[in-house]
Amino acid sequence: MLNIRMLSIRNLKAAINGMEILKGINLEVNEGEVHAIMGPNGSGKSTLAAVLAGRDIFTVTGGEIFFDGKPLLGMAPEIRARSGIFLGFQYPVEIPGVSMVNFMRTAINEQRKYRELPEMSASDFLKLMRDKKALMEIDSALASRSVNEGFSGGEKKRNEIFQMAMLEPRLAILDETDSGLDIDALKTVAIGVNRLRRPDNAMIVITHYQRLLDYIVPDFVHVLSAGRIVRSGDKTLAYELEEKGYDWIKEENQE
Amino acid sequence: MNGDQDPIINQVTQREYKYGFITVLDNDALPKGLNEDIICQLSAKKDEPEWMLEIRLKAFRYWLTMKLPEWAHLKIPVIDYQDIIYYSAPKSKKPTGRFEDVDPELLKTFDKLGIPLDEQKHLSGFAVDAVMDSISVKTTFKESLADVGIIFSSFSDAVREHPDLIRKYMGSVVPYRDNFYAALNSAVFSDGSFVFIPKGVRCPMELSTYFRINAANTGQFERTLIVAEEGAYVSYLEGCTAPKRDKNQLHAAIVEIVAHTDAEVKYSTVQNWYPGDKNGKGGIYNFVTKRGICLGDRSKISWTQVETGSAVTWKYPSCILRGDSSVGEFYSVAVTNNHQQADTGTKMIHIGKNTHSTIVSKGISAGKGQNSYRGLVRVSKNAENARNYSQCDSLLLGDQCGAHTFPYIEVDNQSAIVEHEATTSKIGEDQIFYCNQRGIDTETAIGLIVNGYAREVLNKLPMEFAVEAQKLLQISLEGSIG
Numbered sequence: 001m002l003n004i005r006m007l008s009i010r011n012l013k014a015a016i017n018g019m020e021i022l023k024g025i026n027l028e029v030n031e032g033e034v035h036a037i038m039g040p041n042g043s044g045k046s047t048l049a050a051v052l053a054g055r056d057i058f059t060v061t062g063g064e065i066f067f068d069g070k071p072l073l074g075m076a077p078e079i080r081a082r083s084g085i086f087l088g089f090q091y092p093v094e095i096p097g098v099s100m101v102n103f104m105r106t107a108i109n110e111q112r113k114y115r116e117l118p119e120m121s122a123s124d125f126l127k128l129m130r131d132k133k134a135l136m137e138i139d140s141a142l143a144s145r146s147v148n149e150g151f152s153g154g155e156k157k158r159n160e161i162f163q164m165a166m167l168e169p170r171l172a173i174l175d176e177t178d179s180g181l182d183i184d185a186l187k188t189v190a191i192g193v194n195r196l197r198r199p200d201n202a203m204i205v206i207t208h209y210q211r212l213l214d215y216i217v218p219d220f221v222h223v224l225s226a227g228r229i230v231r232s233g234d235k236t237l238a239y240e241l242e243e244k245g246y247d248w249i250k251e252e253n254q255e
Numbered sequence: 256m257n258g259d260q261d262p263i264i265n266q267v268t269q270r271e272y273k274y275g276f277i278t279v280l281d282n283d284a285l286p287k288g289l290n291e292d293i294i295c296q297l298s299a300k301k302d303e304p305e306w307m308l309e310i311r312l313k314a315f316r317y318w319l320t321m322k323l324p325e326w327a328h329l330k331i332p333v334i335d336y337q338d339i340i341y342y343s344a345p346k347s348k349k350p351t352g353r354f355e356d357v358d359p360e361l362l363k364t365f366d367k368l369g370i371p372l373d374e375q376k377h378l379s380g381f382a383v384d385a386v387m388d389s390i391s392v393k394t395t396f397k398e399s400l401a402d403v404g405i406i407f408s409s410f411s412d413a414v415r416e417h418p419d420l421i422r423k424y425m426g427s428v429v430p431y432r433d434n435f436y437a438a439l440n441s442a443v444f445s446d447g448s449f450v451f452i453p454k455g456v457r458c459p460m461e462l463s464t465y466f467r468i469n470a471a472n473t474g475q476f477e478r479t480l481i482v483a484e485e486g487a488y489v490s491y492l493e494g495c496t497a498p499k500r501d502k503n504q505l506h507a508a509i510v511e512i513v514a515h516t517d518a519e520v521k522y523s524t525v526q527n528w529y530p531g532d533k534n535g536k537g538g539i540y541n542f543v544t545k546r547g548i549c550l551g552d553r554s555k556i557s558w559t560q561v562e563t564g565s566a567v568t569w570k571y572p573s574c575i576l577r578g579d580s581s582v583g584e585f586y587s588v589a590v591t592n593n594h595q596q597a598d599t600g601t602k603m604i605h606i607g608k609n610t611h612s613t614i615v616s617k618g619i620s621a622g623k624g625q626n627s628y629r630g631l632v633r634v635s636k637n638a639e640n641a642r643n644y645s646q647c648d649s650l651l652l653g654d655q656c657g658a659h660t661f662p663y664i665e666v667d668n669q670s671a672i673v674e675h676e677a678t679t680s681k682i683g684e685d686q687i688f689y690c691n692q693r694g695i696d697t698e699t700a701i702g703l704i705v706n707g708y709a710r711e712v713l714n715k716l717p718m719e720f721a722v723e724a725q726k727l728l729q730i731s732l733e734g735s736i737g
């Protein structure tokens with residue numbers, strides 16, 4: 001297989017309110033790969049995702065990120081999104097009064113404009129919406145509701161996957177999409193993700209638990225602890241973690 | 256931006272006010288200043304009957320005895336009423352009401368504003384009365400509406416052509432003694448529209464008046480009267496703009512609505528007067544008295560307003576629910592950006608039995624804007640089973656603006672149910688980032704979020720206006736976020 005490099009993170013350091021959270025992250029992601037990032041609460045998983053997406057409450061204090069060969073740091077978050085980076089939020093945000101249709105249509109057309117494609121017609125858009133709802137097995141009432149407003153925890157997570165299906169990102173970062181889901185919801189999310197896996201895209205799946213990885217089989221597993229990747233391996237690393245618990249990593253680190 | 260700052264900062268830049276152009280016209284104007292002589296001249300220019308002049312003079316004499324209201328949450332510099340021109344009219348050929356006779360410069364101006372006065376080019380389903388400074392320039396579809404008995408004309412024409420109706424209804428809802436600005440308006444009112452929908456007629460098109468202030472140092476004193484007879488229905492719209500000028504200009508209007516038994520009147524406003532520049536220089540002072548009376552049983556009056564313009568807004572469209580089972584509604588979105596101030600709300604006066612009222616107010620403040628909701632719900636002694644529901648929400652963009660709510664509730668009947676809900680929220684930085692992450696830039700994101708917030712009100716506007724209003728909301732907040 002020809003490995004086309006998509007994302008390079010080199011010695012990335014980031015802080016919030018003067019407190020360093022990421023302490024030198026290195027990660028390489030190629031086309032067609034699925035990477036899982038695991039780690040205890042507070043280890044910096046969401047921070048890493050947010051920094052990749054360009055959230056400015058975090059200050060990057062060192063290192064570099066390249067996405068498709070271009071430096072990512074300093075790029076506005078909407079430009080990153082339009083270039084193909086998608087973040088599935090751990091805590092999706094409610095936007096009262098803004099319908100999913102309007103929200104998605106604005107997003108898609110902004111992204112198309114950036115890629116110098118013509119605006120999508122209303123009928124093409126609605127057809128796309130129908131197709132993706134069917135593909136993701138999403139309740140069709142969802143589209144007529146306001147963005148995440150009054151959604152249950154599970155509905156919010158499924159809505160993230162639905163948006164990912166609509167936007168067809170090159171790189172999707174899913175931040176604990178599995179947390180708080182019962183096993184059925186987890187399966188629907190996983191089925192959706194698997195249907196979106198393609199040789200020319202990539203995913204970073206952040207999870208606290210191994211169980212998601214029974215359904216989304218990763219090519220690589222990384223363990224994040226206290227702002228550093230302390231272990232990388234294949235999917236068996238996830239089983240090992242499950243068996244021995246995160247204390248194992250922490251202890252090993254202290255040695 | 257970094258973590259040390261509030262990420263939503265008011266790095267206020269000049270927003271583009273696209274209606275700020277000036278039309279160069281030859282004006283027929285009275286000299287500055289206000290006295291009985293000016294009022295007599297004004298009345299003469301309008302070719303008014305004696306009784307109208309008498310009303311004006313009575314109002315003027317009363318106004319002289321009045322004091323400025325000071326209860327509003329507004330900082331208003333002293334206005335020198337002698338430094339204002341009270342009559343200024345574009346000098347065209349004698350106004351004949353015929354399209355061919357309207358000054359081409361005026362047609363161009365209204366074309367530029369998106370209001371074609373040529374009936375061939377009209378917005379489908381709309382009839383327009385176009386008012387520039389002190390006079391009505393042209394009223395479209397006047398003749399075809401007259402065929403079904405509807406009177407839609409400039410107020411000045413109505414004074415001459417329908418004196419009996421004007422004498423019967425004018426001042427019946429807002430008497431000149433009502434308040435300072437109402438007295439001033441009654442003395443010097445310039446033009447506006449008169450609408451009369453006869454018994455049982457549903458007006459086949461939306462009626463609208465477009466107000467334009469053009470001349471400098473001129474006040475505009477609009478006067479509008481809408482009467483819906485038994486079972487009649489009309490939807491009426493009002494729009495307004497003014498050129499960018501460094502000096503403040505005064506707009507003091509009166510709008511009266513009378514709804515007889517089973518009649519319904521919907522009144523919508525998209526107010527976009529020049530708001531002043533980013534430093535608070537210039538802009539319109541907008542002092543408006545709008546009131547409707549539900550005279551007959553089961554009548555209904557509904558006010559919808561989108562207030563984005565003016566340096567100062569003082570405005571409380573109200574309903575007097577006299578008929579049994581009558582209904583009053585007030586839906587409002589008010590935006591204040593930069594140094595704009597708004598003190599707006601409504602009064603719902605329940606007098607008849609089983610009367611219902613609904614109030615939905617959405618305030619949006621950005622920059623150094625100050626936005627106040629002021630509302631009164633009064634249930635009188637005999638108003639059995641009155642119901643009111645009020646919801647007042649405030650949205651803040653940044654931390655230098657202010658939102659205030661002053662709800663007054665007076666209930667004299669035990670059977671009344673009055674509910675009031677109020678919320679204040681900030682546009683979340685997390686909401687903006689969520690939009691950014693989907694590829695939507697911050698300006699567009701704010702537009703989306705604000706329009707979502709105001710949707711309940713925007714939905715009440717006729718379709719064509721709703722689209723305009725959405726754009727306007729977005730434009731009026733441009734530059735409000737750093």
Ligand SMILES: Nc1ncnc2c1ncn2[C@@H]1O[C@H](COP(=O)(O)OP(=O)(O)O)[C@@H](O)[C@H]1O
Nearest residue numbers: 016021039040041042043044045046047048057
């Ligand atoms: N907005 C924030 N303000 C202050 N501290 C934060 C913020 N977000 C994250 N942190 C801190 O950064 C560390 C890592 O958090 P996070 O990236 O959310 O971890 P994880 O996703 O692995 O649970 C934690 O100590 C957390 O308290």
Ligand SMILES: [Mg+2]
Nearest residue numbers: 045046090176
């Ligand atoms: Mg997290």
